[in-house]
Amino acid sequence: MKQSASAAFDRVGNEGIAHTIAHQIEEMIVTGALREGTRLPPERELAASMGVSRPKVREALKQLEDDGLIHIRHGEGTFVADLIGAAMSPALVSLYSKHQTAFRDYLEFRREQESFAAALAAERATAEDKETIREAIATLEATQSSIDRAASMEADVHFHQAIVDASHNSLMVHTMRSIYALMRSHVFYNRDFLRSIDGTGEALLDQHRAIAEAVLEGKPEAAADAAAEHIEYVAESFAVHALRRRREIVAQRRRQLLGLN
Structure with missing residues (x-):
């Protein structure tokens, strides 16, 4: 049975919730679990899988977007940014x-x-x-x-x-x-x-x-x-x-x- 992509995310605690959410996604990008162009699950699914509110997820995603790690395309979803680029011109x-x-x-x-x-x-x-x-x-x-x-x-x-x-x-x-x-x-x-x-x-x-x-x-x-x-x-x-x-x-x-x- 195929699992939802949101199942890959862990539940988080109450302290620094937005920061913890952002840190988890950062870690997945660093390790290559989330690759450039990958579409993240919708806010609703992320909130449910992590056991947090949608506003906290939204806050974390905004932080990641400000850091240039993701792109939020309204009407399309949230995608991991191209962080590597071409090895050669x-x-x-x-x-x-x-x-x-x-x-x-x-x-x-x-x-x-x-x-x-x-x-x-x-x-x-x-x-x-x-x-x-x-x-x-x-x-x-x-x-x-x-x-x-x-x-x-x-x-x-x-x-x-x-x-x-x-x-x-x-x-x-x-x-x-x-x-x-x-x-x-x-x-x-x-x-x-x-x-x-x-x-x-x-x-x-x-x-x-x-x-x-x-x-x-x-x-x-x-x-x-x-x-x-x-x-x-x-x-x-x-x-x-x-x-x-x-x-x-x-x-x-x-x-x-x-x-x-």
């Missing part, structure tokens, strides 16, 4: 598409961060986190042979975010969420190419399974190694692709020049 993303050294730096950063996150997740993942990871793997498996590129990409991003979320490191949760947004661009994500390496993409799926299995079994070292090996595979695959593409261009130009003579 469109101009910088364009530069990454032209310079392979920059792209390697991006993968190097991901390797170190995701390896650390996987190790933390293996130590800290709760039962809820583990269920989310199992669901993420199931979705990856379901989209493995899908022709829906968007669904396949989202499944990949969701899996990696689930691992990072399970690390329970709030700074990493927010930082990597911004980094994963870059995977939605063709510069930082080309699942079609990666799947073409072994003909099926089964290698990628096996790597994701290895990360999940180590996290679910509470093996930090194995989780870190599996995450690092996955990114190294991606980096090596793109390097091979770049060399292959360069040879093809040289061969085409050579043939064109010979044809002129």
Whole structure:
């Protein structure tokens, strides 16, 4: 049975009620439980779930809005503000598409961060986190042979975010969420190419399974190694692709020049 979003909020005491309400919502934003763009439950539901009056909820929400943490859109609801923004400007993303050294730096950063996150997740993942990871793997498996590129990409991003979320490191949760947004661009994500390496993409799926299995079994070292090996595979695959593409261009130009003579 699906629970109401308001069930995630705790009841509060009588002292400094508005401040306590605001602090609870702040904590949920910091930890990543409430994400940018998330719609909060209506005042009525929040008041009921926390055991407080609607005026106190309204006061707390006004405080959060003044602090720039939420947006209150009359007639639409209350939403968490975009607090992270883009990791890079469109101009910088364009530069990454032209310079392979920059792209390697991006993968190097991901390797170190995701390896650390996987190790933390293996130590800290709760039962809820583990269920989310199992669901993420199931979705990856379901989209493995899908022709829906968007669904396949989202499944990949969701899996990696689930691992990072399970690390329970709030700074990493927010930082990597911004980094994963870059995977939605063709510069930082080309699942079609990666799947073409072994003909099926089964290698990628096996790597994701290895990360999940180590996290679910509470093996930090194995989780870190599996995450690092996955990114190294991606980096090596793109390097091979770049060399292959360069040879093809040289061969085409050579043939064109010979044809002129």
